[in-house]
Amino acid sequence: MSEIIRRKLARGAASGHEGGPGADQGWRLAFARACRDGIGLHVEVTGLRLARRGLAELLDLPPERAMIVLLDGPGGGLGMVALSPDLLAALIEMQTIGKVAAQPPAQRRPTRTDAAMVTGILDRALIELEGILAEEADFEWAGGFRYASFLEDPRPLGLLLDDQPYRVLLTDLSLGEAGRKGQVILALPAEGKAARPVARRGGKTPPRESGAGFAAALGEAVMAADCVLESVIARVTLPLCDVMALEAGQVLTLTGAVLEKITLVGIDGRPLGLARLGQHRGMRALRLADIEASDGGAAGESGEPASAPAMDTGFDPGVLDMAQGLDFGQCGEEAGFPAAFDPAQRFLATG
Numbered sequence: 001m002s003e004i005i006r007r008k009l010a011r012g013a014a015s016g017h018e019g020g021p022g023a024d025q026g027w028r029l030a031f032a033r034a035c036r037d038g039i040g041l042h043v044e045v046t047g048l049r050l051a052r053r054g055l056a057e058l059l060d061l062p063p064e065r066a067m068i069v070l071l072d073g074p075g076g077g078l079g080m081v082a083l084s085p086d087l088l089a090a091l092i093e094m095q096t097i098g099k100v101a102a103q104p105p106a107q108r109r110p111t112r113t114d115a116a117m118v119t120g121i122l123d124r125a126l127i128e129l130e131g132i133l134a135e136e137a138d139f140e141w142a143g144g145f146r147y148a149s150f151l152e153d154p155r156p157l158g159l160l161l162d163d164q165p166y167r168v169l170l171t172d173l174s175l176g177e178a179g180r181k182g183q184v185i186l187a188l189p190a191e192g193k194a195a196r197p198v199a200r201r202g203g204k205t206p207p208r209e210s211g212a213g214f215a216a217a218l219g220e221a222v223m224a225a226d227c228v229l230e231s232v233i234a235r236v237t238l239p240l241c242d243v244m245a246l247e248a249g250q251v252l253t254l255t256g257a258v259l260e261k262i263t264l265v266g267i268d269g270r271p272l273g274l275a276r277l278g279q280h281r282g283m284r285a286l287r288l289a290d291i292e293a294s295d296g297g298a299a300g301e302s303g304e305p306a307s308a309p310a311m312d313t314g315f316d317p318g319v320l321d322m323a324q325g326l327d328f329g330q331c332g333e334e335a336g337f338p339a340a341f342d343p344a345q346r347f348l349a350t351g
Helices: 002-011 023-037 055-059 087-098 112-132 213-224 242-243 293-294
Strands: 043-051 065-074 078-084 146-151 166-175 178-190 230-232 260-264 269-281 283-288
Touching: 023 043, 023 087, 023 166, 043 055, 055 166, 065 112, 078 087, 087 112, 087 166, 087 178, 087 269, 146 178, 260 283
Parallel strands: none
Antiparallel strands: 043 166, 065 078, 065 146, 078 178, 166 178, 230 260, 260 269, 269 283
């Protein structure tokens, strides 16, 4: 009885940062649940070790031909996940043929396609780990990490990761009914920067998906997304037979092309504003006009935007050679189309 009491006291006195029953057991459950719920792969953890390693020691841990994945965490911290070739093959097989093959996989290097297929599983496991550790001290170093990128070559890993101590979870696995062996290595910075969830009365923590913090984080992610804009000088519509007959050196007539009135178009094809073409520090550039001018609110009687200041375009308008039409000949069987093709209608008639 005294031995049991001493063990409990020692466990309670142990530093929460070292995990104990926290991060190691949490990762055991989180990864197994992610594989089971995500792709239907039943994983049994046969061995799990939590250790501290320096950067030089960490680089020697991944097995040969392992998939190396970088994780992005709080405070700009970077972590790493390494999947052994057997584990990676099992994850791919479950998503392609629905089972883990009995024979060992062929030796090959991981690809970006492999990384795309396991990204969801890794993020799911990390989210599960956060939920398990929501009220544990280990959340400070094991929480807040997500998939960042895949390394085709493990050699730059030593340059990407900071030279600092890491907490490493080495997990040995038995995969599916075939019983194939695999290993996953999770390495995170030892000094964590994740903010622990604030507990409510009654010991319950608020859901991470709600509150002003989540709204702000979502807003930052959305505003950081790329937005593609196209600058349109003019549009030309041609029958398909004319397009097929285009040759180098031919000149197309651009009706209504004006360098001082260029339309900015979004990805959905809607006009978003007006601009004028010029140059800035030797590069082509667009100077935005008043956004309201694109809707006609600030345009004068001539249709020109009132707020666009004068600007040296730096281009010779003669480059837009306005040819007097195109003569590509008759369209139809001579151009390789069936007789039912009507160039004037611009579509192929079907019976």
